[in-house]
Amino acid sequence: SAVISQKPSRDICQRGTSLTIQCQVDSQVTMMFWYRQQPGQSLTLIATANQGSEATYESGFVIDKFPISRPNLTFSTLTVSNMSPEDSSIYLCSVGAQIYNEQFFGPGTRLTVL
Amino acid sequence: QKEVEQNSGPLSVPEGAIASLNCTYSDRGSQSFFWYRQYSGKSPELIMFIYSNGDKEDGRFTAQLNKASQYVSLLIRDSQPSDSATYLCAGGDGGSQGNLIFGKGTKLSVKP
Numbered sequence: 719s720a721v722i723s724q725k726p727s728r729d730i731c732q733r734g735t736s737l738t739i740q741c742q743v744d745s746q747v748t749m750m751f752w753y754r755q756q757p758g759q760s761l762t763l764i765a766t767a768n769q770g771s772e773a774t775y776e777s778g779f780v781i782d783k784f785p786i787s788r789p790n791l792t793f794s795t796l797t798v799s800n801m802s803p804e805d806s807s808i809y810l811c812s813v814g815a816q817i818y819n820e821q822f823f824g825p826g827t828r829l830t831v832l
Numbered sequence: 833q834k835e836v837e838q839n840s841g842p843l844s845v846p847e848g849a850i851a852s853l854n855c856t857y858s859d860r861g862s863q864s865f866f867w868y869r870q871y872s873g874k875s876p877e878l879i880m881f882i883y884s885n886g887d888k889e890d891g892r893f894t895a896q897l898n899k900a901s902q903y904v905s906l907l908i909r910d911s912q913p914s915d916s917a918t919y920l921c922a923g924g925d926g927g928s929q930g931n932l933i934f935g936k937g938t939k940l941s942v943k944p
Contacts, residue, residue, distance in 0.1 A: 719878075749929065749930050751931070759936070760920060760934045760935060760936040760937050761876070761920070761934045762934075763931060763932075766929050766931065774929065810875055810876075814930040816930070818864045818881055818883055818924075819864050819924045819930040819932065820864070820866055820878055820881050821866075821878070821930075821932055822878060823868075823875040823876050823877070824875060825874075825875050826874075826875045
């Protein structure tokens with residue numbers, strides 16, 4: 719499976735600021751996804767990052783709050799904008815395999831908003 | 833609303849026993865199902881996937897799928913303390929983008 723890295727691994731941010739999280743894959747992949755995992759909870763899909771077009775957002779998530787870039791087949795960014803303490807969470811990127819739709823996850827970014 | 837449901841546990845088993853983790857799903861369009869293991873503070877790790885009715889075995893792990901009952905399970909034989917983790921069940925949503933729908937996870941504790 720692909721090797722996936724995320725930066726930063728963790729951050730503590732002030733309310734009202736923005737943080738951009740990077741996801742890098744060591745091979746070209748078609749499908750990349752961004753998830754949020756709040757403390758003690760399961761994974762919630764934020765959006766699918768599409769190369770060459772706008773991301774596809776899930777219900778409850780909007781581009782103004784979570785802008786996503788996907789400039790090529792190995793890289794994506796997620797920005798958490800105008801942060802509030804409710805945005806404190808782990809943010810995970812994943813890549814999809816095309817045969818059975820299995821996904822592989824990066825190590826995650828632990829975000830704390832004060 | 834497409835859903836995947838799991839018993840949150842915790843499920844506690846003694847070392848060497850069989851751990852049985854269960855999952856049901858609502859979307860009959862789901863074709864593939866996945867079990868992820870997540871240690872505390874770590875990201876989910878794919879351990880098994882299954883797409884055909886019946887059993888699929890990989891080492892100490894057996895995944896079982898019953899599409900008629902919309903039921904997926906994971907059996908862990910000879911459970912070890914290192915198997916203690918949260919196990920997430922996920923189903924493909926049947927769409928073209930390959931989205932997965934995750935259950936809330938079952939916390940497994942294997943006691944020495």
